Amino acid sequence: xxxINKDKQLINPLKQRRQKLAQLIDSPVILWSGKAxxxxxxxxxxxxxxxxxxxxxxxxxxENSVIHLEQGKLTLFQDNVPxxxxxxxxxxxxxxxxxxxxxxxxxxxxxxxxxxxxxAATIAVQDVPTYQQQCQHLNRHVPYPNELEGKDLALAKAxxxxxxxxxxxxxxxxxxxxxxxxxxxxxxxxxxxxATTEAQVRGAMEGVIIGENMKCAYGSIVxxxxxxxxxxxxxxxxxxxxxxxxxxxxxxxLGWASDITRTWPVxxxxxxxxxxxxxxxxxxxxxxxxxxxxxxxxxxxxxIAALIMAExxxxxxxxRGNPNDLVDxxxxxxxxxxxIGHLLGLDVHDxxxxxxxxxxxxxxxxxxxxxxxxxxxxxPLRSGMVVTIEPGFYQVPGILNRKDFREKYKNDVNWDKxxxxxxxxxxxxxxxxxxxxxxxxxxxxxxxxxxxxxxxLCSN
Amino acid sequence: xxxINKDKQLINPLKQRRQKLAQLIDSPVILWSGKAxxxxxxxxxxxxxxxxxxxxxxxxxxENSVIHLEQGKLTLFQDNVPxxxxxxxxxxxxxxxxxxxxxxxxxxxxxxxxxxxxxAATIAVQDVPTYQQQCQHLNRHVPYPNELEGKDLALAKAxxxxxxxxxxxxxxxxxxxxxxxxxxxxxxxxxxxxATTEAQVRGAMEGVIIGENMKCAYGSIVxxxxxxxxxxxxxxxxxxxxxxxxxxxxxxxLGWASDITRTWPVxxxxxxxxxxxxxxxxxxxxxxxxxxxxxxxxxxxxxIAALIMAExxxxxxxxRGNPNDLVDxxxxxxxxxxxIGHLLGLDVHDxxxxxxxxxxxxxxxxxxxxxxxxxxxxxPLRSGMVVTIEPGFYQVPGILNRKDFREKYKNDVNWDKxxxxxxxxxxxxxxxxxxxxxxxxxxxxxxxxxxxxxxxLCSN
Numbered sequence: 025x026x027x028i029n030k031d032k033q034l035i036n037p038l039k040q041r042r043q044k045l046a047q048l049i050d051s052p053v054i055l056w057s058g059k060a061x062x063x064x065x066x067x068x069x070x071x072x073x074x075x076x077x078x079x080x081x082x083x084x085x086x087e088n089s090v091i092h093l094e095q096g097k098l099t100l101f102q103d104n105v106p107x108x109x110x111x112x113x114x115x116x117x118x119x120x121x122x123x124x125x126x127x128x129x130x131x132x133x134x135x136x137x138x139x140x141x142x143x144a145a146t147i148a149v150q151d152v153p154t155y156q157q158q159c160q161h162l163n164r165h166v167p168y169p170n171e172l173e174g175k176d177l178a179l180a181k182a183x184x185x186x187x188x189x190x191x192x193x194x195x196x197x198x199x200x201x202x203x204x205x206x207x208x209x210x211x212x213x214x215x216x217x218x219a220t221t222e223a224q225v226r227g228a229m230e231g232v233i234i235g236e237n238m239k240c241a242y243g244s245i246v247x248x249x250x251x252x253x254x255x256x257x258x259x260x261x262x263x264x265x266x267x268x269x270x271x272x273x274x275x276x277x278l279g280w281a282s283d284i285t286r287t288w289p290v291x292x293x294x295x296x297x298x299x300x301x302x303x304x305x306x307x308x309x310x311x312x313x314x315x316x317x318x319x320x321x322x323x324x325x326x327x328i329a330a331l332i333m334a335e336x337x338x339x340x341x342x343x344r345g346n347p348n349d350l351v352d353x354x355x356x357x358x359x360x361x362x363x364i365g366h367l368l369g370l371d372v373h374d375x376x377x378x379x380x381x382x383x384x385x386x387x388x389x390x391x392x393x394x395x396x397x398x399x400x401x402x403x404p405l406r407s408g409m410v411v412t413i414e415p416g417f418y419q420v421p422g423i424l425n426r427k428d429f430r431e432k433y434k435n436d437v438n439w440d441k442x443x444x445x446x447x448x449x450x451x452x453x454x455x456x457x458x459x460x461x462x463x464x465x466x467x468x469x470x471x472x473x474x475x476x477x478x479x480x481l482c483s484n
Numbered sequence: 485x486x487x488i489n490k491d492k493q494l495i496n497p498l499k500q501r502r503q504k505l506a507q508l509i510d511s512p513v514i515l516w517s518g519k520a521x522x523x524x525x526x527x528x529x530x531x532x533x534x535x536x537x538x539x540x541x542x543x544x545x546x547e548n549s550v551i552h553l554e555q556g557k558l559t560l561f562q563d564n565v566p567x568x569x570x571x572x573x574x575x576x577x578x579x580x581x582x583x584x585x586x587x588x589x590x591x592x593x594x595x596x597x598x599x600x601x602x603x604a605a606t607i608a609v610q611d612v613p614t615y616q617q618q619c620q621h622l623n624r625h626v627p628y629p630n631e632l633e634g635k636d637l638a639l640a641k642a643x644x645x646x647x648x649x650x651x652x653x654x655x656x657x658x659x660x661x662x663x664x665x666x667x668x669x670x671x672x673x674x675x676x677x678x679a680t681t682e683a684q685v686r687g688a689m690e691g692v693i694i695g696e697n698m699k700c701a702y703g704s705i706v707x708x709x710x711x712x713x714x715x716x717x718x719x720x721x722x723x724x725x726x727x728x729x730x731x732x733x734x735x736x737x738l739g740w741a742s743d744i745t746r747t748w749p750v751x752x753x754x755x756x757x758x759x760x761x762x763x764x765x766x767x768x769x770x771x772x773x774x775x776x777x778x779x780x781x782x783x784x785x786x787x788i789a790a791l792i793m794a795e796x797x798x799x800x801x802x803x804r805g806n807p808n809d810l811v812d813x814x815x816x817x818x819x820x821x822x823x824i825g826h827l828l829g830l831d832v833h834d835x836x837x838x839x840x841x842x843x844x845x846x847x848x849x850x851x852x853x854x855x856x857x858x859x860x861x862x863x864p865l866r867s868g869m870v871v872t873i874e875p876g877f878y879q880v881p882g883i884l885n886r887k888d889f890r891e892k893y894k895n896d897v898n899w900d901k902x903x904x905x906x907x908x909x910x911x912x913x914x915x916x917x918x919x920x921x922x923x924x925x926x927x928x929x930x931x932x933x934x935x936x937x938x939x940x941l942c943s944n
Contacts, residue, residue, distance in 0.1 A: 112712075112714040
């Protein structure tokens with residue numbers, strides 16, 4: 025209960041979100057929070073994570089709950105915990121107290137929901153049993169992202185237009201998530217020189233996040249094999265001369281995410297070859313951030329990163345030719361194959377449950393170009409958006425050994441020169457950035473990016 | 485790949501398990517491993533946890549895989565990772581290499597499974613989309629635990645008879661999970677005097693488990709409100725004079741669990757009232773372990789704990805009367821409302837996905853007695869079983885304030901005396917115990933249980 029009461033300051037911003045939604049959509053809206061999936065037997069479940077759209081309007085991570093939104097009013101549907109469960113779970117707050125806390129206008133048990141379903145729009149949740157309830161309650165197929173139409177599509181677009189531009193309360197939460205992720209990264213750098221495995225560094229970093237009563241916003245990447253982009257293994261030993269790439273973010277108890285990557289030397293000192301590439305990635309990172317403000321196309325920011333990477337790699341002798349031409353033919357993407365970043369908010373890839381509907385401006389679709397197809401965001405930037413900027417350099421065997429690429433880029437890559445950088449498997453530098461009218465605010469600025477500063481943190 | 489290769493020593497024991505299963509059941513058997521559920525959007529999923537029955541025979545936590553078992557032979561169905569995914573996930577081991585590692589006799593892509601489904605028995609998985617695949621592939625309703633019949637029931641019973649009695653490889657894994665959980669508890673005790681919140685202690689403890697590349701076997705309980713039995717909140721501050729109850733266990737990469745609880749003073753020193761109750765719980769714990777060996781009914785071990793608790797509470801003046809009579813009328817259960825423990829193995833409540841089929845000897849069902857209804861295990865103990873022993877004392881408001889209990893036990897409880905123990909909200913001492921012919925082996929013996937030893941660990 026004391027946790028619930030703390031959040032009373034949330035009511036007004038939540039009401040504003042609900043009123044804004046009412047201005048954007050005529051249909052009543054029903055959003056489900058979902059349930060924690062079972063892990064290996066029913067009572068051993070994964071930690072509950074409420075649906076993000078539900079969280080945006082309800083504010084609290086209430087399990088197995090439903091909200092009905094209409095004309096700015098919120099009706100909460102939730103069952104009180106049965107008395108026999110209080111032995112196991114204590115005396116939880118009542119529906120009435122929760123309703124008061126989140127500023128609900130009405131509150132009923134779940135059995136009443138059936139009287140509120142007429143003509144309601146909704147968005148599919150990830151939790152499959154809850155998804156099936158959505159279909160049952162609404163007595164229709166609830167569309168998956170690629171099937172959205174009619175009132176559900178209108179709802180998705182309305183929510184996107186709200187969630188794209190963060191209000192002060194959202195920014196406050198994101199900053200809390202960032203502050204703890206920064207502590208985790210500093211801890212990671214500090215423990216690495218004495219650690220012998222990736223897992224030990226991960227344990228220290230996630231221990232910081234758990235210790236602040238937060239969760240990891242996503243499966244951490246903590247690896248000396250940064251060239252495996254979504255590496256979820258932590259079993260490698262750490263050897264002097266290797267780089268450790270850590271992509272670790274926190275999530276606040278109310279569900280807001282941070283997303284930070286740093287790459288540091290296992291022994292605390294970059295080798296000259298590592299430092300050369302690191303500085304190329306950092307130059308791309310800095311150039312992107314410098315160019316960002318409201319109105320700029322995010323895709324152009326991606327292309328700035330590509331160009332600076334290409335320039336840097338030409339200067340190092342790894343690529344050959346005119347940097348603009350190299351980008352036009354996607355030669356940069358041999359080493360920087362992913363997008364420059366993505367939306368950040370309640371989800372680490374914000375609203376990715378809606379496919380590309382949030383990330384891509386209407387009428388735009390993914391490019392089939394190798395160097396653009398993985399871009400998750402293609403919209404003009406607007407004040408209040410939070411996005412990541414995360415250029416990287418990787419030597420991915422699955423890319424560099426492709427015969428068609430070897431042929432296509434045979435004159436663009438100096439393969440012999442590349443052999444002088446064997447100790448650079450993967451480097452990424454990722455910050456979280458708030459877009460404003462005239463400039464950007466690097467929300468993660470308290471965590472250094474300069475190589476020398478990173479080295480200093482490693483030796484602390 | 486290197487992770488895969490390490491486990492080659494697993495092949496022979498796995499083959500033995502498969503051959504033993506073949507001796508117990510005639511039908512072919514198909515077991516699904518399941519998939520990781522999505523968290524808030526499709527690509528942000530919970531950590532994968534393979535179905536335990538699959539793990540028992542396949543040995544490796546392979547996602548989205550199926551095994552067919554017949555006459556001791558294993559056929560693996562698994563799709564190779566598509567080449568375009570190697571950018572994100574690296575070069576994974578091929579189906580052929582995996583098949584070799586786990587000693588499969590044949591290996592095919594998943595599309596071949598349809599030719600192997602005739603007359604096959606199975607067990608429902610927790611992951612709902614995979615469960616739906618089970619029903620589709622077998623072209624029938626796959627029964628939930630309470631519906632088991634025919635060949636599926638025969639399969640469940642056969643697997644139970646195997647998994648109840650751990651082989652050496654299982655014990656080796658359980659001991660690994662225990663060793664790390666012990667380190668986590670020692671770390672928890674060590675950091676508590678300087679910690680200010682439950683979350684900080686949890687972060688330090690789980691950091692140890694993650695740091696050893698293990699997972700938590702279940703949602704940790706780390707709380708100064710031990711009277712909430714399944715407390716999954718970590719937001720309380722720690723105050724001198726309080727007790728911290730930590731129920732934290734590890735799970736090895738191959739899926740085997742440990743389950744340990746200790747209760748220690750926030751300031752490192754038990755108060756006299758805390759020590760009095762602690763020693764009662766410890767006496768119950770020790771008496772149970774002393775009486776356990778093959779042939780003894782686990783229910784009788786539970787009743788020994790109840791009796792020793794009742795005796796201790798009579799000695800402290802909290803209960804009044806003859807301890808045997810008090811147990812007969814469930815007065816002990818006012819303070820010790822749960823069972824003395826449960827099976828431990830691949831699941832922390834081993835095989836609880838089968839309901840009570842594993843925990844309860846055939847023809848036995850849960851008692852409706854308040855003091856016995858929560859007992860999860862009611863079988864004669866046999867050599868090779870691993871069970872937990874976890875007596876506890878709790879002042880649960882939802883129990884102690886029940887009007888009917890106040891009336892029923894008005895002469896059995898000295899309510900005034902109880903007021904002298906306000907700083908004992910919850911104490912539990914939980915060890916993992918291997919049953920043998922003539923004695924028991926406390927697998928968690930390296931973590932002390934004596935109050936003075938606990939105090940010593942807190943002050944280190």
